[in-house]
Amino acid sequence: MSLPKPPRRKRAAAAQLALLPMALTVLGVYIGTVLWSVRISFSSSKIFPTSDFVGLAQYQRLFNAERWIVSLHNLAIFGALFIAACLVLGFLLAVFLDQRVRGENALRTVFLYPYAMSFVATGLVWQWMLNPELGIQSTVRRLGFPGFEFDWIVSQDKVIYTLVIAAVWQASGLVMAVLLAGLRGIDESLWNAARIDGVPRWRYYLSVVLPQLGPAFGTAFVLLAVGVVKVYDVVIAMTQGGPGNASEVPAKFIIDSLFNRANVGLASAASTVMLLTVLALLLPWWYARSVRSRAGAQA
Known part of the structure; x- marks a missing residue:
């Protein structure tokens, strides 16, 4: 005799x-530490945090630092090339x-496998491959x-x-998985109708498929953009900056x-800038998804 369900x-x-x-952990640990870091960014903290208030002094110092400006410039180049290459290759x-090729499951695993590796492992592998004395050039x-x-890898203009090469090799498989899920959600009758009308396959993908992959491309873009903002491991493993x-x-x-450099205030100011960058990427995406969800519920 089965018991009644609650x-x-x-x-x-x-x-x-x-x-x-878990909710209390997120609120107390994650959000709490974020707010604490923002507060410290307005102080003169050095080795230890202090409770004084210096306004935007740390932010002025941050954007007057040549090394910070160089890092932003590098991030812009890396991000633009990385996202574009991953979206195209994926x-x-x-x-x-x-196309339902033979061995699809094995190929999907091979393409997605690099994403399962850590960025440290990826960086070390590519560091060896690009080393002029040991890798591709020597071979x-x-x-x-x-x-x-x-x-x-030893050229300031090209490093x-x-x-970008190492990061694209790792992350393009993720984009492939996201877009493949989107492709499999498109009604196959559209292709059958296009084929009957004599529409070439490239035209079908350009005019029919791409517009319907907007949400999938948006998801992939956000994932890649957040990865760009926090990129660190591959840099340390390959070049140490x-x-x-x-x-x-x-x-x-x-x-x-x-x-x-034991400068907690400056580090907190830089972290706050990057946090605002991530929010600037996530909030429009979240808002667009909310609008689509409400529109779908009302339809």
Whole structure:
């Protein structure tokens, strides 16, 4: 004899009660520390936090620091190239797998596997491959091409592009998975109708598929953009921010200011700037999704 199920309202209350410890943890630890960091950014804190108030002095000092400006410039280059390359390559991989090719499951695993690796492991692998004395350049020269050069990782003008190569190799599989899910949600009858009308496949993808993948592209863009803002591991593993400050990024500037230069106030100001950057990326995306959800509920 089966026991009667508790009312739906009681089940919902029990689920909310089970989530309460996690909610309190998020509110107390995450949001609390964020607010504390913002408050410290308006103080003159050095090694230890202080409760004084100096207004925007730390922010003025931050944007007068050449190293911070260089890090923002590097982040802009890295972010633009990384996001564009991942979206293009991920879309092409998704379109390729959408053709129901043989061994699709194995190929999907291979393409997505790099994303399962940590950025540290990715950075170390690519550091070895791009090392002029050990990697691609050395191998090609031993094959009989002594004039071949591929020393971007030790070039101040080109080192940022090596970070893009490594990051795209790792993250493009994630974009592929997101866009492939979007492709599989498109009604196949559209392609059948287009084929009957003699529409070439490239035209079908350009005029029919791409407009319907807007939400998937938006999700992929937000994921990539947030990853750009917090990029750190691959820089440390590959270049340590060098040569010089040629591959410096804001996250490394923050960590160095906090631990190596013992400047809590400056590090908190930089962290607050990056937090505002992330919110500027997430809030429009969240708002657009909310609008679409309400529109779908009213339809």
